Amino acid sequence: MDGSPLESNVAAGTRQPQTLTFAWLYATVQEYAAMTSQPKPSSLERWSFWIGLCMGGLGVLIYAARAWIALPVVLWLINACLVLELGGLGVALLLMLKREVPALLRARERHASEMDAEFGAWQQLVARLQHFPREQRESRLRFVATLRQSMGDRMGLMYGGIQRLGIFPVLIALYCNFATGVGATGVEPSTSSRLRAC
Numbered sequence: 001m002d003g004s005p006l007e008s009n010v011a012a013g014t015r016q017p018q019t020l021t022f023a024w025l026y027a028t029v030q031e032y033a034a035m036t037s038q039p040k041p042s043s044l045e046r047w048s049f050w051i052g053l054c055m056g057g058l059g060v061l062i063y064a065a066r067a068w069i070a071l072p073v074v075l076w077l078i079n080a081c082l083v084l085e086l087g088g089l090g091v092a093l094l095l096m097l098k099r100e101v102p103a104l105l106r107a108r109e110r111h112a113s114e115m116d117a118e119f120g121a122w123q124q125l126v127a128r129l130q131h132f133p134r135e136q137r138e139s140r141l142r143f144v145a146t147l148r149q150s151m152g153d154r155m156g157l158m159y160g161g162i163q164r165l166g167i168f169p170v171l172i173a174l175y176c177n178f179a180t181g182v183g184a185t186g187v188e189p190s191t192s193s194r195l196r197a198c
Contacts, residue, residue, distance in 0.1 A: 020129075022140070028128065041095070042099075044095060045095040045096060048087075049092035051088035052085045052091075052092060053085075053088075053089075055085035059078050059085065062074060
């Protein structure tokens with residue numbers, strides 16, 4: 001301990017356990033991820049978005065219940081829901097633009113300041129990790145690397161084709177499905193004609 005500002009910041013952070021645990025690592029990484037300088041949506045923006053979304057859903061439900069409600073009441077309620085939906089989503093959109101446009105206009109400057117802040121937080125995280133014995137760090141790194149390798153081997157069976165070839169297998173499957181779907185006659189083609197099309 002040489003009394004550097006970095007060590008005083010590390011000491012001021014959350015209490016560090018004597019042994020390295022994955023729970024402590026998770027909490028520390030969450031603290032690191034929370035140190036973002038990105039502007040967050042205000043409560044007015046969030047509430048207006050949810051009001052607009054809920055009014056849209058309520059309008060659909062009212063329309064679905066039109067058999068039990070008088071038609072003039074249904075039209076009045078649907079119009080009210082539409083006005084509230086458009087108002088809520090409009091307010092949310094304006095507030096989002098007000099929050100995001102300045103950042104888009106100064107994107108490089110903002111990115112540089114974010115990198116400066118994140119680099120300092122990363123240095124503190126590394127300094128906190130260096131207080132643990134090297135054997136503990138290396139054994140946990142080997143454990144995580146082994147888990148990651150085995151998970152990659154198991155998951156390769158499920159999404160290996162997409163991982164290696166990209167989205168093309170999905171696009172080909174969708175093309176074969178829709179190109180040979182129900183035609184203009186309304187009659188579904190046979191399986192053999194579907195296979196010929198692909």
